[in-house]
Amino acid sequence: MRIFLGRYDRARIALFALSAALLLSPLQAQAKWPDKPVKIVLPFGAGGVADVTSRILADRLEKKLGQRFLIENMPGPGGINAARAVTTAAPDGYTLGLVTNATAISVASFKSLPFDPVKDFAMISGLGQFNLLFAVDVNSKYKTLADFIADAKANPGKLNIGSIVVGSTQDLGAELFKSTADVNVQIVTFKNSPDVVVSLLRNDLQMLVDFPPALKGQIAAGKLRVLASTGPAREPDMPNVPTVAEAGIKGYVVTSWNGVFAPKGTPKEVIDTMGKAMHELLATPEMKEQFAKVGAQAHANSPDELMSLLKADITKWNGVIDKAGIPRK
Numbered sequence: 117m118r119i120f121l122g123r124y125d126r127a128r129i130a131l132f133a134l135s136a137a138l139l140l141s142p143l144q145a146q147a148k149w150p151d152k153p154v155k156i157v158l159p160f161g162a163g164g165v166a167d168v169t170s171r172i173l174a175d176r177l178e179k180k181l182g183q184r185f186l187i188e189n190m191p192g193p194g195g196i197n198a199a200r201a202v203t204t205a206a207p208d209g210y211t212l213g214l215v216t217n218a219t220a221i222s223v224a225s226f227k228s229l230p231f232d233p234v235k236d237f238a239m240i241s242g243l244g245q246f247n248l249l250f251a252v253d254v255n256s257k258y259k260t261l262a263d264f265i266a267d268a269k270a271n272p273g274k275l276n277i278g279s280i281v282v283g284s285t286q287d288l289g290a291e292l293f294k295s296t297a298d299v300n301v302q303i304v305t306f307k308n309s310p311d312v313v314v315s316l317l318r319n320d321l322q323m324l325v326d327f328p329p330a331l332k333g334q335i336a337a338g339k340l341r342v343l344a345s346t347g348p349a350r351e352p353d354m355p356n357v358p359t360v361a362e363a364g365i366k367g368y369v370v371t372s373w374n375g376v377f378a379p380k381g382t383p384k385e386v387i388d389t390m391g392k393a394m395h396e397l398l399a400t401p402e403m404k405e406q407f408a409k410v411g412a413q414a415h416a417n418s419p420d421e422l423m424s425l426l427k428a429d430i431t432k433w434n435g436v437i438d439k440a441g442i443p444r445k
Contacts (some may be wrong), residue, residue, distance in 0.1 A: 119343035149209050149386045155185040156376065157202050157213045159195030162268060162311045165329055166374050168410050170214060175377075176397045181389075194222035194445075203236045206358030209380040209386035215239070215422070216374040217285060220429035224437050225283050227444045233426060238382045239419035241394040244412040247347035248289045250332055250360065251340045252323050253316055261343040264323055265297050271374040272300035278312040278321040279305055283442060288433055289346060289370040290325045291440040293360065296368045313340075327372065346370040353408065373415070375422045387419065 156174060160166050165189065167189065174185035190198040195218060219233050228316045250261060258264045279286040282305050290303045304321060306312045307331035316324045316341065334340045341379040344360045345351045348369050360368040397403055401406035407414040
């Protein structure tokens with residue numbers, strides 16, 4: 117038996133098929149990303165502030181976007197291995213990376229790198245920021261940062277500031293302080309934060325500079341006195357501690373930060389979806405509280421703002437490295 121359709125019937129069927137396709141296409145577009153696990157590559161080992169905050173984010177993203185977000189630690193000099201793993205990956209949104217102020221320091225510290233973050237990174241959003249602390253032994257005669265500066269000027273070359281690893285944020289933060297405050301002090305670097313604290317308590321150092329998590333235990337035990345923090349505003353959990361700028365060194369700001377990026381060429385839909393999710397999550401009281409426990413502040417921003425931050429830090433640390441005479445690798 118054959119059924120013959122008239123012109124009117126064929127037109128109705130065609131119109132129905134077109135309407136169905138139009139209804140399905142937004143659903144298909146929404147389901148494009150993510151539809152499998154997403155990897156975020158970190159240029160650091162496990163346990164640090166960047167690692168902990170990234171894992172907090174990954175856990176919340178899984179719940180929000182319905183796919184696993186896996187953290188892969190890939191430490192190495194200059195963050196080169198981690199950056200290459202991301203920039204050489206398919207730009208499909210399933211391999212993302214962590215960009216940090218250390219990325220800017222690497223650009224400033226190395227003669228050349230096998231990647232250019234300004235050209236090869238598609239920025240998504242900031243994740244968090246955290247500041248350095250200047251601290252002394254609780255029994256030190258220095259009650260304020262101004263006291264230390266006055267003594268350094270009265271005794272040029274005789275005072276020591278401790279930090280970790282030449283070229284680290286801590287080391288360059290100390291170098292920037294030295295030049296901005298115009299003091300003749302010695303900056304002594306150590307392999308790790310505990311060694312710096314021990315040396316300070318032995319009075320081999322007169323002051324140290326490090327991140328809050330590395331000093332938290334000694335501060336809580338009443339062994340260290342914090343003189344100043346390096347951010348643009350006071351630490352939320354240390355409201356009585358002035359910033360370095362408030363302590364008299366105008367223009368001094370050192371903020372460590374991190375954010376998430378994708379390989380260049382990643383679809384705008386992926387960037388927008390991930391960025392929107394990060395903004396919403398990082399604004400929640402729960403995330404802010406979790407970050408504060410490790411001395412960080414949850415902080416989202418736009419791709420353009422994150423790129424501007426990177427560019428500004430590259431320029432800033434280039435100047436510090438030049439002035440300090442630190443050889444480039």
